[in-house]
Amino acid sequence: MNAYPSWKYLLIVVVILVGLVYSLPNLFPEDPVVQIAHSVTDEVDEDTRMQIRAILEGRGVDIKAEEFDGSQMMLRFDSTDDQMRAADILRTALPDQHSVGLNLAPATPNWLRAINARPMSLGLDLRGGVHFLMEVDMDAVGDNVAERYTSEFRTVLRDERIRYLAVERDGSSVEVRFEDQASRDEARDLLRREYRGDLDFSTRQSGDTHILTANISSDQLDAQRRLALQQNITTLRNRVDELGVAEPVIQQQGENRIVVQLPGVQDTARAKEILGATATLEFRLVDEANDPFEAERTGRVPANSRLYYERDGNPVLLQRRVMLTGDFINDASSGIAQDTGGAAVFINLDGQGARIFSRVTGENIGRLMGVVFIETTTETVEEDGEMVRQTTRSEEVINVARIQDQLGRRFQITGLDSTREARNLALLLRAGALAAPMSIVEERTVGPSLGQDNIERGFNSVIIGFALVLVFMALYYRAFGLVANVALTLNLVLIVAILSMLQATLTLPGIAGIVLTVGMAVDANVLIFERIREEIRNGNSPQASIQAGYARALSTIADANITTLIAAVVLFMFGTGPIKGFAITLSIGILVSMFTALMVTRAIINLTYGRQRRLKTLSI
């Protein structure tokens, strides 16, 4: 009488099997691992691997397992303490060319990994770590761009021997003043050719001076802002890589914000220092005609030069004129110079940078060029009751090398002490250029002990609450209660399976969402069972009561769940971070509970009672 077509049973069985398989990886914990790679040969050789094993064994660090994929070596450890110790030991013990990274690797069996079954990732509140929300100073982007044009204009006009009175930045536009109209028009035509499309030029006259104004077009400014944000994200990513953090999250949020999440990082001071600094590069010619030590001693610096210091503290005189700024660097990598065999950094410039650089270096072959690393940190402090942005700027010469050839899009910087230095320089060049200053507007740090605590308490409360509900249902609805319990358990399994498939991040509110869903999933079963009881009281036969109970409860359950789903979707759309997590689990929970409460329980009841024509009573 009460029977499902066989495809429905089949569907249910398939869903249950898939759910079980995909929730399975969560039973295997993640191993803390240390990854060792060789940056030059791209392969950690057998000798090194033996050496690593010997070093760690000698220092009493137990390796749980070891993997080698042909290039990288991965060591699994029992605890993060062991992992950290091993990483510290290896960083100092291994030769330069090796990089040592920390990570977490799921201990999922291969057959599960093969079908892409992976465990849920845990949020910062459960695992411990740092969350930063950084705001990019967009006003500074316009200023920076204008500033760049200002110095470029000077260079271009001087090179073309066009006489000008002054080049000045005014907000996000650049004003060039000339004595006569002819120079102004010549300059206008020249600059127009050079910066086609990026700038709008206009001219006016004020008294005796002829003024040329270059405005950055609003499209160009928007593009620059987007670019700045993207570049900052890339920069942050590179810097985070330098910190050696496992599974960092670096994402854009809104138009001018960036979220950075660093699981497991405890040293927030260092993290802030590295993330918050703005850095860029400048290439300048060395003033070889004057003695920097003399200038340092007397304090008299030649008019066209500035006194800089190298990292070792030696003074160096560089020309005031900037050959190129770091804004034009596309990419940088470290390696071995082909001619000398020494360490080198390979730099890639973008198109415009390449044009400028090839011109200025072509004119200066054989001269020394200095690379200046400029770091700016912005901090807001209180001064006389007012908010003041205080900017600290440090400039140092990281490298001085002779220009051997006309340099184009791709060139190398040699004369570095070691491959390590080359690697660091490449990293600074790649990671160094934050396009605009940023400030931290939100920070959340969760210590590992609290993370562990949260997990334990969260899971415990879920399990106990769940168990109490199961006991109550079994007592109250007897056989039907047991059926509902199967559905509830399956509900939990399926939620975990779907969250794993989506690779969603489980947070504390997410756990709360699951708990709430469990509480509410009961409702659908209660509605159905109460309805069946009612039908029986009205004198209907058990089979008819089952039929009617499910049918009548359907529209109620659908209406109730859809309205809750609306609330969950709104939460998802407007919420951030933890609220989103809660909304996702709630939505999944609602959908899954409809399936389990309606289809799964019905299937079990059909199989149990469906064929008994003479059924007199129901255990409900």
Place this chain on the structure above:
Amino acid sequence: MMKLNFANANIDFLGQRRIALSVSAVLLVASILLLVFRGLNFGIDFTGGTLIEVGYPEPVELEEIRDQLEMGGFDRATVQNFGTSRDVLIRLAPREGEESAELSEEVLQVLRSGGPEGVDLRRVEFVGPQVGDELREQGGLAMLYALFGILIYVALRFEWRFSLGSVAALVHDVTITLGIFSLFWLEFDLSVLAAILAVIGYSLNDTIVVYDRIRENFRRLRKDAVEKVMNKSVNQILSRTIITSFTTLLVLFCLFLLGGAVIQNFALALIIGVLVGTYSSIYVAAALALVLGVDRTVMLPVKKEGEELEEQP
């Protein structure tokens, strides 16, 4: 056999609608007054500021930590226990012009430099004031949009008087829950906002179940008076209402008691919301629909999929 016997319950719920609506109105006005004049104890998620949770191996005297912080120059810090006497929560209000995230480092330095031994950093939250403002705005907006979406859906599925009744019940539940948070000066943070939004979902769920039965009975019991039909409907589903609320509360109390201090307020908001929400489904949502003049004729023109199901035995 364990069974709550409400099968023959015949409580005159809607007869008490005047009393119930007056009680609700008083509570609502009281809550609004509280919210206007006392306000909410917004957490740093909304106000901005710095929050630092530290743990000690042994129970500590808060006075000692306060003194220590004062000596370190943090005289505006509020210090309180969090969960246990070994865990301490330190709050620094945002100061005009001070949004430096370095603050937490300095506080930790001060705590490490003296006072009780073995301080362990458990959590730091720093929220810039502008982020807090945005969140408050977004939270309010999210709530408004949710209510609006629900208003439309219920109006489509039922009728405008029901729709109005359900939204009134939701506003009632949210306001009273907020009022209780204001009265007891409980901290209102991001997780409580999530809980309030979940309360909207839950209370609505409950209201829809009541409405659904009323609609069904309007079609079946054509001879009875409107009030009688509605009363009968509420009585018919009374056992479901009680059992569902009971199981949900069971889980919520587990969260409240065992889930740890971080989600205690979350669970509390939900507990209050579930209790108020269950009450309001009957005494606000149904009663208001009745007061607004719902009768069976408004249900008839709507052709629904529920109808054909009812034809079956």
